[in-house]
Amino acid sequence: MPNKADAIPDRGARYALSWQNELANGMQIPRYARETLTLNRLKVRQIAMQGKVVKKVSMSDIARVTGLSTMTVSRVLRDDEFGTEMTRKRVLAAAKKLNYEVNFIARQLKANQIFQLGVILSFEGLLGQHYFGQVLQGIQQVLTGTDYHVVLLDSKAEDFDDPQKCASFCRERHAGGLIVVAPRKDELYPSNFIDLKLPLVIVGRPFEHQSTSYVDVDNYGGACAMTDYLIRLGHTEIGFLKGPSELHDASQRELGYRKTMAKHKLLVQEKWVMQGDYELRKAFHICLQLLAQSDRPTAIFAANDQMAYGVIDAAQILGLRVPEDLSVGGFDDIEGSAEFVPALTTIAQPMQDIGRVAARYLLEVLDKSNVSSVLHQKLHTRLVIRSSASPPNGPMSASVRTRRNRPSP
Amino acid sequence: MPNKADAIPDRGARYALSWQNELANGMQIPRYARETLTLNRLKVRQIAMQGKVVKKVSMSDIARVTGLSTMTVSRVLRDDEFGTEMTRKRVLAAAKKLNYEVNFIARQLKANQIFQLGVILSFEGLLGQHYFGQVLQGIQQVLTGTDYHVVLLDSKAEDFDDPQKCASFCRERHAGGLIVVAPRKDELYPSNFIDLKLPLVIVGRPFEHQSTSYVDVDNYGGACAMTDYLIRLGHTEIGFLKGPSELHDASQRELGYRKTMAKHKLLVQEKWVMQGDYELRKAFHICLQLLAQSDRPTAIFAANDQMAYGVIDAAQILGLRVPEDLSVGGFDDIEGSAEFVPALTTIAQPMQDIGRVAARYLLEVLDKSNVSSVLHQKLHTRLVIRSSASPPNGPMSASVRTRRNRPSP
DNA sequence: GCTCGCGACGCTATCGGTAACATAAAACTC
DNA sequence: GAGTTTTATGTTACCGATAGCGTCGCGAGC
Numbered sequence: 001m002p003n004k005a006d007a008i009p010d011r012g013a014r015y016a017l018s019w020q021n022e023l024a025n026g027m028q029i030p031r032y033a034r035e036t037l038t039l040n041r042l043k044v045r046q047i048a049m050q051g052k053v054v055k056k057v058s059m060s061d062i063a064r065v066t067g068l069s070t071m072t073v074s075r076v077l078r079d080d081e082f083g084t085e086m087t088r089k090r091v092l093a094a095a096k097k098l099n100y101e102v103n104f105i106a107r108q109l110k111a112n113q114i115f116q117l118g119v120i121l122s123f124e125g126l127l128g129q130h131y132f133g134q135v136l137q138g139i140q141q142v143l144t145g146t147d148y149h150v151v152l153l154d155s156k157a158e159d160f161d162d163p164q165k166c167a168s169f170c171r172e173r174h175a176g177g178l179i180v181v182a183p184r185k186d187e188l189y190p191s192n193f194i195d196l197k198l199p200l201v202i203v204g205r206p207f208e209h210q211s212t213s214y215v216d217v218d219n220y221g222g223a224c225a226m227t228d229y230l231i232r233l234g235h236t237e238i239g240f241l242k243g244p245s246e247l248h249d250a251s252q253r254e255l256g257y258r259k260t261m262a263k264h265k266l267l268v269q270e271k272w273v274m275q276g277d278y279e280l281r282k283a284f285h286i287c288l289q290l291l292a293q294s295d296r297p298t299a300i301f302a303a304n305d306q307m308a309y310g311v312i313d314a315a316q317i318l319g320l321r322v323p324e325d326l327s328v329g330g331f332d333d334i335e336g337s338a339e340f341v342p343a344l345t346t347i348a349q350p351m352q353d354i355g356r357v358a359a360r361y362l363l364e365v366l367d368k369s370n371v372s373s374v375l376h377q378k379l380h381t382r383l384v385i386r387s388s389a390s391p392p393n394g395p396m397s398a399s400v401r402t403r404r405n406r407p408s409p
Numbered sequence: 410m411p412n413k414a415d416a417i418p419d420r421g422a423r424y425a426l427s428w429q430n431e432l433a434n435g436m437q438i439p440r441y442a443r444e445t446l447t448l449n450r451l452k453v454r455q456i457a458m459q460g461k462v463v464k465k466v467s468m469s470d471i472a473r474v475t476g477l478s479t480m481t482v483s484r485v486l487r488d489d490e491f492g493t494e495m496t497r498k499r500v501l502a503a504a505k506k507l508n509y510e511v512n513f514i515a516r517q518l519k520a521n522q523i524f525q526l527g528v529i530l531s532f533e534g535l536l537g538q539h540y541f542g543q544v545l546q547g548i549q550q551v552l553t554g555t556d557y558h559v560v561l562l563d564s565k566a567e568d569f570d571d572p573q574k575c576a577s578f579c580r581e582r583h584a585g586g587l588i589v590v591a592p593r594k595d596e597l598y599p600s601n602f603i604d605l606k607l608p609l610v611i612v613g614r615p616f617e618h619q620s621t622s623y624v625d626v627d628n629y630g631g632a633c634a635m636t637d638y639l640i641r642l643g644h645t646e647i648g649f650l651k652g653p654s655e656l657h658d659a660s661q662r663e664l665g666y667r668k669t670m671a672k673h674k675l676l677v678q679e680k681w682v683m684q685g686d687y688e689l690r691k692a693f694h695i696c697l698q699l700l701a702q703s704d705r706p707t708a709i710f711a712a713n714d715q716m717a718y719g720v721i722d723a724a725q726i727l728g729l730r731v732p733e734d735l736s737v738g739g740f741d742d743i744e745g746s747a748e749f750v751p752a753l754t755t756i757a758q759p760m761q762d763i764g765r766v767a768a769r770y771l772l773e774v775l776d777k778s779n780v781s782s783v784l785h786q787k788l789h790t791r792l793v794i795r796s797s798a799s800p801p802n803g804p805m806s807a808s809v810r811t812r813r814n815r816p817s818p
Numbered sequence: 819g820c821t822c823g824c825g826a827c828g829c830t831a832t833c834g835g836t837a838a839c840a841t842a843a844a845a846c847t848c
Numbered sequence: 849g850a851g852t853t854t855t856a857t858g859t860t861a862c863c864g865a866t867a868g869c870g871t872c873g874c875g876a877g878c
Binding site for chain 1: 533
Binding site: 465467468469479480483484487511512514515516517518519520 | 833834835836837
């Protein structure tokens with residue numbers, strides 16, 4: 001240990017040497033430091049005698065051990081540049097030895113800032129959904145390395161229908177900013193939060209109201225792209241499998257489909273526009289019926305990948321080949337769609353990006369108090385061409401058509 | 410306003426009248442209150458002059474406005490019984506008027522307690538799963554009305570493989586207690602948390618290690634019950650559709666099936682024990698193959714409801730009737746199983762209860778510092794008899810058998 | 819030699835709330 | 849009616865971290 005002192009740069013050594021050296025030769029130590037130092041040895045001993053760590057160590061403990069003030073400790077711990085090399089070493093060593101951990105609660109109180117983002121779900125079912133999982137993962141990615149965290153606020157549990165309550169709730173407790181996931185079309189819900197004077201982002205649908213920020217995916221554009229792609233492949237008879245009508249994204253996707261069809265002067269056959277629920281099973285059964293009929297589309301655009309799986313399964317059961325006899329397009333590009341047989345042609349939706357963008361925006365607002373800026377962002381989707389869609393194969397599909405209704409009940 | 414004073418009970422009036430009255434007639438006010446009162450009028454004015462609320466109101470603001478001390482305010486706000494009726498009214502009115510909101514951060518600092526439960530997921534995929542959603546809902550239910558909240562800690566984001574890091578992380582920041590959701594069989598993961606000296610509950614599997622608490626569902630018992638039920642119905646040829654082998658619950662369910670078969674001296678046909686993945690699709694395709702063969706079981710026990718759906722779909726596609734030609738049992742009793750056609754006979758798993766029990770345990774430990782108790786609980790499952798399973802129907806199934814392989818490729 | 823500037827560090831107050839102790843006045847007690 | 853208890857409230861000292869300002873020692877510049 002003492003030989004370490006040799007390496008001490010002259011400049012830093014003016015004020016302090018390693019603690020051990022100080023005691024050994026008692027030189028070079030400023031008077032004020034001296035006093036605290038001897039005083040502290042007693043206190044340190046007391047702490048040690050307590051045996052097991054009863055109380056968490058705080059900065060003042062480090063201060064005592066090192067003979068420095070808490071202020072110096074605080075500064076060294078936060079500012080990489082602060083202090084003599086020697087001081088830094090002492091503090092850092094002591095912190096490690098005592099197993100010091102910052103008390104974030106105290107830091108937040110002092111800073112009068114809450115390092116937490118409240119994530120609020122507009123309805124319960126969201127929790128178990130892939131979409132939400134992805135968004136949250138995106139948020140977490142951004143938050144990693146910052147001091148911020150995610151607090152899950154349950155809309156149901158906390159009576160958030162009452163604007164007053166949700167206001168006080170969020171501010172009282174744990175939210176420096178809010179991310180409200182509210183993908184339902186007609187929900188008035190998010191408006192309860194806009195008066196909070198808290199940084200806020202709505203996720204899951206555009207929210208035109210006032211100057212409220214939102215992040216969403218361009219569902220409309222994505223649906224247009226897929227429809228357009230199918231049309232360019234040569235399809236004219238394109239069916240559509242809808243999602244739950246109460247979801248904003250579902251209706252946007254339908255709109256994209258219809259508009260694009262209209263744009264190309266193609267007729268939308270209403271019997272080929274089916275009401276699904278974003279689940280595989282319903283899509284499967286619906287398509288089992290639809291595809292058994294002689295009069296069926298050459299392509300089906302399913303509003304999400306799960307339903308596309310159902311469509312393909314139904315087709316295959318009926319002896320139709322995908323894509324030769326039926327082209328299928330999906331939406332979302334969920335995990336598994338690339339490995340699906342046939343690999344699913346779909347629209348990639350950057351779900352994680354939603355979370356990332358929302359979180360990044362909030363952090364920016366919070367750090368810079370840059371409250372003026374408002375985020376209105378629709379993230380772009382991407383057409384992923386794989387093998388579940390191809391140009392319509394006239395003769396092939398005709399040949400299939402002859403044996404189409406064999407397995408019907 | 411002044412007539413209100415008439416209604417003041419004599420007892421309370423001794424110490425204080427409404428503020429306005431105090432100023433009006435200056436009587437009955439204790440000397441110490443008088444002084445602060447005049448002093449405070451100045452300060453109150455200053456606050457009002459600032460215009461917009463720049464700073465959040467704190468207890469001291471209420472104290473100034475009412476002419477009471479912060480301590481009294483604090484006590485009135487927390488204790489329903491404290492103080493004169495008049496004092497209470499004044500404080501409460503002022504709090505409401507000023508729009509006071511407790512600062513939980515400060516409260517936590519003072520109490521040296523963290524009113525947050527960290528929920529940790531052992532792997533990412535969990536977030537989007539129904540199981541997790543249900544557990545979390547259960548947790549929230551218990552936490553509603555308490556001061557506690559859920560903080561989501563992302564295992565991946567925070568480098569929790571390093572025990573050191575996860576320790577400091579949880580304590581530094583935001584967790585009075587931890588709920589670790591770790592349903593994987595072989596994970597060493599949770600052991601990183603047991604040394605934290607933080608109240609901890611493992612969810613998703615029993616955790617024999619040391620004196621660590623866990624809450625789980627009796628998957629084994631549930632599987633036994635279902636198998637037993639099928640056997641009692643008269644089935645001897647019972648197939649089993651497994652869940653992902655890395656999950657603890659999946660292997661417990663398989664074990665229950667095997668043991669019960671053995672107990673009844675029934676042979677487990679390994680070709681009828683199929684590897685599923687808890688998803689509908691795979692189950693569907695596997696069963697499409699299995700059920701097309703002449704040599705097939707009369708009943709299939711699927712390790713979860715989703716897969717049971719798949720089994721039934723496959724059977725129906727093949728022209729088998731459920732339950733006449735094939736009995737199907739599931740596990741979980743998820744939403745939808747009752748409305749399924751045929752209504753699914755299954756094992757109800759109290760997923761929300763898992764969360765409830767875990768949360769309640771933590772709250773108890775935290776409130777009473779009752780660290781000694783350890784929770785080892787396997788929640789009971791319940792056999793829900795609906796219509797997807799019935800006694801094997803010899804002649805019926807035989808008649809089906811003759812036309813079994815018509816729709817195969 | 820003296821002032822000025824600067825780097826390193828300490829002291830004090832503070833964030834908002836609260837336990838523990840203190841105090842004033844009324845109520846009760848014999 | 850003096851002493852004791854009770855009721856209603858105020859004071860002080862923190863919890864742990866940190867901003868702001870003050871102080872010390874030393875070298876540079878004139």
